[in-house]
Amino acid sequence: MLLSETVSLLFCLILVLAAGSGSTREHKDLCSTCRQIVDNFNKGFERTANKNFGGGNTAWEERKLSKYETSEIRLVEILEGLCDSGSFECNHMVEEHEEHFETWWFKRKTKHPDLLKWFCIETIKVCCPKGTFGPDCNTCVGGAERPCHGNGRCDGDGTRGGDGKCSCDDGYEGDFCLDCAERFYNEERNDTFSLCKECYPSCTKCSGGTAQDCEECRDGWEEDQEGTCVDIDECSSDPFPCKEKEYCLNNDGSYSCSVCDSRCSGCKGPGPGNCLACSEGYKDEEGTCTDVDECELPDKVCTEEHQECVNTKGSYKCLCESGFQEQDGVCVPQPETEESEEEPASDTEDSPTTDKVTEREDL
Template sequence: MLSAGPQRLLLLLLLSCVTLVLLFQVVDAKRDLTGACVTCQQITDNFNKGLERTVKQNFGGGNTAWEERKLSKYETSEIRLMEIVEGLCDSSSFECNRMVEEHEEHFETWWFKRKAKHPDLHKWFCIETIKVCCPKGTFGPHCNSCVGGSDRPCHGNGMCDGDGTRGGNGKCSCDHGYKGEFCLDCIDGYFNEVRNDTFSLCTECDTSCKTCTGATNQECDECKEGWEEDDQEACVDVNECANDSSPCEEDQYCLNTEGSYSCKACDSVCSGCTGAGPDKCQACASGYQDTEGTCTDIDECSQPEAVCIEEHRECINTKGSYTCICSSGYEEQDGECVQTPQPEKEEESESSETTTTPHGEL
């Protein structure tokens, strides 16, 4: 026999398993209820499309006038109904085909007896007859009104969970800018331009405000990071680039933006800079010189002191530097420029002369 400790632990494990099973069953039930309504909506939408598709058709026989007179008009005929019903579902949609098959008699009832009095098929079939859907603005097994009422669910500022289905819990998912159980409150960065017990209009604050009471930067309750209050208690941009020490690396310059800043790379000719371009250098990089306030390339090859001093070499200027190459007619071998070997001229071979002996006369 198990002692009290293990028995208690076993009981707790069993209760946990039962709770999980029940929870999954509830979730599956809600999903099934919502899915059934979606399927039913698709069926009735396809039925209406079928009506439009067949509106100008007829029996298609050889004597249409006789067929309509004897077999009733095609417009209200069972043949037209069957043509529409056959096109309600894709062959791969199990749930759709199952629902149509189970309730085929309801389509016949509506077609022949209820259509004139109840022209809205979705309302008659999905909501009132098989009861898998609810009217807009209501939810759940008993079609209870959503928060804020069925006319304006969530007071017009959100979506009601399960709206129009027999599932959901009716809670509101608020639109951007709104929050709260009733979607009447504003999130940070928005303020109530209009507000009463049933209506709320949330408008965005000025860019500089974290919270506010109005639309201007003078109506901020709190400034956003990157802004600060001035003497008039208005939120203004902090110029991070105006500080004595730049927040950027040595080879970058600071560019102020609203509420922040960015670091941009200096021009390659600069060694430190205050902005973009070769005229904003704090100093010129190696291989460049200051020419009337702009860093320009130094042509090392035109300097009085020769830079390529090795024999048979010539200087080629490059951006910020230079390179030494072997002169024409020379090639580099083991770090030295040596004369390029000339191809030897092929000696012309002497052609052998063939001596022809004349035939003597007999």
């Protein structure tokens, strides 16, 4: 029985927390919708500023009815453009509070020209003034003029939702966003103001903005005899940090490994000019590894009868001469094809030939 009651209690707690989260989102969404409606109202007000009734006797209409600029006709034209047809939240809010727009238009506009304040904040109460939050529009930490002391965002700011907690900007931390985060230092600080600036790249903690102001070095840096955090050259360390046939590139606070050029057998940098030795099939010519043309060597590399040599990058191929094809490792004459009257025998691009005897690839 005790276990059952505990489970029920936890379930109820989860429901309460979920409901509270949903309520916060709902408050924020309602305020956002209301602000958009007011923004569209103001745009409609500007759009209709130079219009009139459009009839044949505007002067008579304004004298007998009212001026267009303060007429119900103009109000209706503005209201019709407040929401997109597919926006349920917007259309529902306008329909639900249409009488408030009429009240403001005919009775409150002169005394309360700020529609956002009168409608969203004071009348239907879905928003709060900037710098305040929650159902009662409580003031954010740091004051309404500088929420979170100007170094962060107050949760629920300007809405009837949120809890007022600060989400600090980059470089700041703490409940009041007055403390400097790691790798930042205070250039100015008092009870209500804090200016944090970034440390020198080699510092984890610092008292100023130079390399000499480091209090603790970042990974990949070390303190020299003068107390300055300097870069560690990992590429000169023992054992070598990269794999075989890779070269090391040192950078600030770290290093990277890249694959050597295929012409190299070990290297100290990119390209064939940084080889420590040349790969098989290549030779050193004035400090650069270049391809060896095996077909031009004094000793023939293709020794079978009716073979010819074709040079490739780092190697060569032995192919059968024209008119011969490879068969069981040797070059034999190609079989003669029967000629027909309609199609005389000839060599074409579509004629299948196989002339490869041996292929040697040195990797």
